[in-house]
Amino acid sequence: MTESDPRTVASDAASRPESEPGDPPPDTPPRCARYAAPLFAAVPPPDALFRLLLVAAGALALYWLIRRQKTLRAALTADPWADPRAVDNILTLAQDQRAVFRLVGRPTDAEPALETVCAHLERRALVLLSARDAATWAGRPVRAEFRVTVGDSLRFFRFDSVVLRCAAGESSPLLELARPVRLEPYRRRAFPRIRPSRPEVAALGLWRLDPAAPGKGGGLPPDPARLPAPLFVFRPGAAAGIRLDNLSASGLGVRVSRDATPPARCLIFLCLRTNGGAPLALWLACERRHLTALPGRATALLGLRISHWGRVARADALIPWKPAAADGSTPPLLRWTLPRTAAAASLNL
Structure with a gap:
């Protein structure tokens, strides 16, 4: 019998099992494909999907910026000294x-x-x-x-x-x-005070200032050569004498012996080293503000306010006296202390 013999076709049809009730009709796609079709139908086209992703990314970026702004505001308003x-x-x-x-x-x-x-x-x-x-x-x-x-x-x-x-x-x-x-x-003063290191102080001397002494400016001596011996002198490495404790544009504090009795008005010669330049040599007419002796220390702190100043090129040169500025500052000391004050202020405790 040939392949097209009707008897062969009938025999093959008789050998196939009959379809059960509920079976899908012939030529029906698989069940998984039928269930997944609605999902694929819900996927937007590529251009709409791109717009949706852009909107989601923008929302996330906006949320991150808001959270960051709140964090920065909290950090700025927080009290660092309550830490x-x-x-x-x-x-x-x-x-x-x-x-x-x-x-x-x-x-x-x-x-x-x-x-x-x-x-x-x-x-x-x-x-x-x-x-x-x-x-x-x-x-x-x-x-x-x-x-x-x-x-x-x-x-x-x-x-x-x-x-x-x-x-x-x-x-x-x-x-x-x-x-x-x-x-x-x-801040206790208009000008912050610094504590110069010992190598920065080249010379320091203190004289009693006599208001009745000759000279202009209320008894300010113009000629250092006529001054008597100083009451206190700073000598590097020496235990006795005086030592510069702190300095500002309007005053200074010096350490003196606990038993010392410094005058109410005094004359100070101060020489400070600069960064690679000529030393800053100043004569300062000062008024005593306080003399504080503390327990457990062999020295007392003498606080002085500057009323007049004069800058000289040599220690024995005539003193060109000038009054302190209207705000109480001494311009050369202000220029010397400002960079050091800024450097100290940059430290974060």
């Missing part, structure tokens, strides 16, 4: 430098401020050495003011606290001051 690490760093500097803490009571308190020195830190308190009997300060709320040296600059801080207790120490009365959780930086 416990920053407070601990400053208090550790105060301990290492044996900083002076000035305790001020309520405005109604008749007792003057109490000068103390930071002896050491405890977990909950600062232990301070007092210059005088402080038994009446126990339990009193106070405002504490102190300063520390950061780089070449003096930084001033204050905080509110309570004197926890007072006790008798081996050589000076002791106070325990509650440790602060926040510090408040502030």
Whole structure:
């Protein structure tokens, strides 16, 4: 029989099983293809898909920018001196430098401020050495003011606290001051003070300024050759004499012997080294602002305000006296201290 024989075709048809109810009709695509067809039908064309992706990317970028703006605003408005690490760093500097803490009571308190020195830190308190009997300060709320040296600059801080207790120490009365959780930086003067390094100070001398001495400018001597021997002289490496402690455009602080009695008005010769240039030699007429002696130290701090100044090329040259500027500054000192002040301000505690 040939392939086209009707009997062969009939035999093949008889050998096939009959279709069951529910079976798909012949020539129907597979079931998975039928289920996936609606999904593929929902996919937009390529240009619409691209626009959808752009909208989603823009929304994500906008969300990221909003979150970043909120983070930056929070960082700018946050109080850096409420950070416990920053407070601990400053208090550790105060301990290492044996900083002076000035305790001020309520405005109604008749007792003057109490000068103390930071002896050491405890977990909950600062232990301070007092210059005088402080038994009446126990339990009193106070405002504490102190300063520390950061780089070449003096930084001033204050905080509110309570004197926890007072006790008798081996050589000076002791106070325990509650440790602060926040510090408040502030400036005491119009011009920030710096602490020059010893190599920067080439010469320093102090004379008594006699208001009745001849010369212009209220008794200011024009000729250094006629001056008597200085009361105090700075000599590098010498333990005695005076030492420059701090300097600003309007004044300076010098360390003198604890037993010294400096005059109310004095004449200062100060020579400062510059960066590769000629030294800055100045004569300064100064008025005494304070003389502070602190416990545990062999020296006292003499604070001076500059009233007149004169720059000379040589120490024995005639002094061209000029008054301090209207804001109290001495222009040559202002130019010398500004770069060092800016360098210290760039330090981040």
